[in-house]
Amino acid sequence: MGNFKSLQEIDFKNLVKPDYFPSPQAWEDQVLYFLLLDRFSDGKEKEFIDNTGNVFISGTTPPFITENFENAIQNAADATNWNEAGNKFVGGTLKGLESKIGYLKRLGISAIWISPVFKQVKSLETFHGYGIQDFLEIEPRFGTTQDLIDVVKTAHDNGIYVILDIILNHSGDVFGYEKGQPDYQNGTIFPVQGFRDAAGSANLPFSAMDEDQFPDAGIWPSELQTLETFTRKGKIIHWDDSPEFLDGDFESLKDIHHGNGSTDNFHPSEALVALTKAYKYWIAVADIDGFRIDTVKHMETGATRYFASVIKEFTMAVGKENFYLIGEITGGRSRAFDTLEITGLDAALGIDDIPDKMEYMVKGYRNPSEYFSLFRNSELVHKDSHIWFRNKVVTLFDDHDQVRKGNNKARYCANDSGADSLIAVIGLNLTSLGIPCLYYGTEQAFDGEGGNDRYIREAMFGGAFGGFRSKNAHFFKENNTWYPEIAKIIDVRNKHIPLRRGRQYLRQISGNGTDFGFPVMFGDRMKSIVAWSRIFNDQEILCAFNTDPENELIAYVTIDGTLHTINSRMKCLYASGPSPVEVNVEVRNGKAVRLTIPPSGFVIYG
Template identity: 30%
Template sequence: MAKVEELTPQQLSETDLKPRGRVYPSPISWRDQFLYQLVLDRFSDDNENQRELFDHTNLAKFQVKDKAGWMAAGTKFVGGTLRGIKSKLDYLQRLGVTTLWINPPWQQRSELEAYHSDRIQEFLDIDPHFGTRQDLRDLIDAAHDRRMYVILDVIYNQNADNWFHRNDVIAALARVYQYWIALSDCDGLRIDSLKHVSPEDSRKFCTAIREYAESIDKDNFLLTGEITSGSMAGAYIDIIARNFSAVLDIAQTPNELAAFAKGLVHPKQFFDLYSENNLAGEYRQIGTYHVSILDDYEMSFRTNKQRFAAYSNVPHLYEQVAHAVGVQLTMPGIPAIYYGTEQAFDGNEGYHDYSIEGRKFAEDRYIKEAMFGGAFGAFQTADCHFFDIDHPTYLRIAAIARIRNSHDKIGKALRRGHHYLRETSFFNSPFSIPGQGELVAWSQTLFDTEVLMVLNTNGLENRGAEVTVDTYMHPQDSTMTFLYKSDWSDSYLRHPPRDQTVAVQHHNDRRATVRIDLPPSGMAILA
């Protein structure tokens, strides 16, 4: 572990840009990564061994009696730390996560502003709520020891329109974050508040960061952020203009993904986002330039602040949540999940009690539940933690991520292959793209390898169909092997059997198919 200095520079001219210790190289392609976005204050305080594990089969056991106290706790610092994150690297790696995405550790905010402001009071030191500079470096070194990467959030400032009008200001901010790269050895930056910054000034900032990173042999340093463009085509053009690596795909995709996974829309409404008939679809197909989002800590793409699992009463909710992430893991792009999704957190504004607080205030607190418990636990609980490696959602995400992360042809096809939406037929109907609430299939292909995904978007009923596969990759009398089935036992989810196959049928019209049957919200992966 590298040792970093304890004293904070008092002015920018005192910052030392020489890397502290080793410099961990960038990944070859960020398409190979699986990102996990967490809110530092809400993730772990490293004291979970002093609390009981939440029991998802007994939701009332840890529910608070003092709801007013629970609500108030959500507006304050709760207690998560950098050391807490470090203590949970094993939990994250078991899930299949390869990259941590952490909100800024150097922010200092008053309690009521903790999650309701973009004001940064101190650029050059760690907020003491979260730990020390050494804690940050130790966390990143420990992640690198596991071949994991770390991305840090950067907030320009909500007054950026006033800040970014002189080159010296841009250069000064660039030096601040060059300093943090040197100190922490982080692998990328997610840049917030881009709507306040012109493409020209953003490009100058990003170019300065990229040039510094390349000078210390971080040759593929990730620079990403939201671009609130009216169309994703415009956003992708902005990637070049701003010298970005990729854009957070939040303009339309999260809501379309959620609606598709719940069977609320025709599947083409989601899959058309990847159509090569338009510029945005072409870029999504390539996968290099977009980070796939389901939920995040702002939920700016939703009318109300709410997670995917909010307000749901489907009997197989845990599977449904896992398979929404499963879609991300098996489509082009860089998948990113929001902490707590793997435990089916359901945070939403509906937890607000207006008889306690009569006005709408800090409603985003309810999507920033504490994983480690404390006074503001998820599901309106306190004093229990949620790091459950046996949770049905966790197990299924981990099983799918294991396939995606594998170093064989199958894993590479999932990460870098070409996407095809597949036609299906049920009850001898003509082959077509299925409708809302039906069994939907898609493939990722890479040269001579096809990986087939099948999802039952119906949350209440079983579905079965003949599913089209590539005729030339699957000759007569061949079989496809199940790599994942959501109704497998926990033991099989952890250690998949290798002998469950389905025969490929060839038809007179040269179509090749496999027969797939799935339970409500079920999913299968075959190759």
């Protein structure tokens, strides 16, 4: 299995199986977990709970303890080694991931989003997976095709779907220009020196390659080994200028030419046809449930529509009726919604306004209306309803890029006592509109301090680049402060359909029970209760958090006037700290209940 040099070698007729794992009925019911495969698990940990629920003791890497904090940077030389390790492959594997499916299941995760697993340019350290050299092979440092099949099978056996991160926009740095990597210059096509050999030198002819160059030289499958596969226009300098952002290279990653024509009359290139067939292969061989498509903004809408159409037809034909296509679409809500409507993608990855407003609202630095209006502004999304977001946007507050933070990249827990309010922001993510996604290590309160991409990509298994500036200690602890609470909130979410599919309303609050209004910032920081309702049919679930990290807060919160009777009670479904077991429905601002929330706390009532 695998080692295909050409797409012509793949016999889809015999490859397709009769019994693929069925798609979920509703993706908004799922909780996603995004992990960088190289940074998740190498399978060498000990003293963690394995997939069978037993403590696994035969590994070599012990669990992290307090004394391991910053043990990798005790002197200048060690600190340099730790820093440099963050720019290289550190050892995570598919087998390691398979060994932690139970860890994810017990957390409540129902879908895993895995960073690209495909073969990278051998001479480079693109551990993140976005520099593909062979679209039909697994990166050897991650494992084999059979390892991917095994991961998906184990996940499915535990009721977990698998979404692969894929790239259509570009390949890895598989060739060199004659005069080095040029900048984009008004659409100029630059002369190419040649394909790179296994050592990274661009000294091979830019044409079909001999089999003796397989697998480490040039690009594979062989259908991509033509000059016409690439735009050859140099790297993007102005990221919002058209057509530069469509035709330029992502730094040294080489832009692929997808075709020509308008969206409605798009003619796919041979390269796009080949890539689409390659990704059909991975669905067929590994039983994949969805794709997260990288850098959709940098693709023509006609190309994205072609890919989405072909993949949807194929997956429906094999019995995956709701195969999910999530696009990384930057540029704001309007662009995201228009792209979904035009291309047929299922959902957008919320990486612009959503993470910023989610993080800083919980920390008290954003007005709540700014976050909740992202889901309610009908004019901007061209719809009369504000509920389409329930399955059209994937929401998260930490990720592997954090473009929004510029040179100040760090995880949520890095500042403002983030670990103390971590449950509040996770509660918001899990119970507000959208398909929630947790970034790996969040459940261990990783801080990602350092200001650079590498520091928000810590290794869960320790190794040479462990979290909290540590080494050789793993982070698969299920009895920490956060893991059990996250599992409880997800359990509540699973039991109450309004938290997954309901309408959403930011609620007015009052300290005295008479004067109501939406919570707003006063001065530099808001210290307030923020509450919202999810309503489905005749059920209302009320969620709220406290932005004050030091004080318990009490406030009356407005609820729906038609769904509750006076003196009826709403029961506490979850509380991160001491809160009333029940609250009474009173006549205030229509109808309201009186919430008591501990410092940086989160509650759910229904």
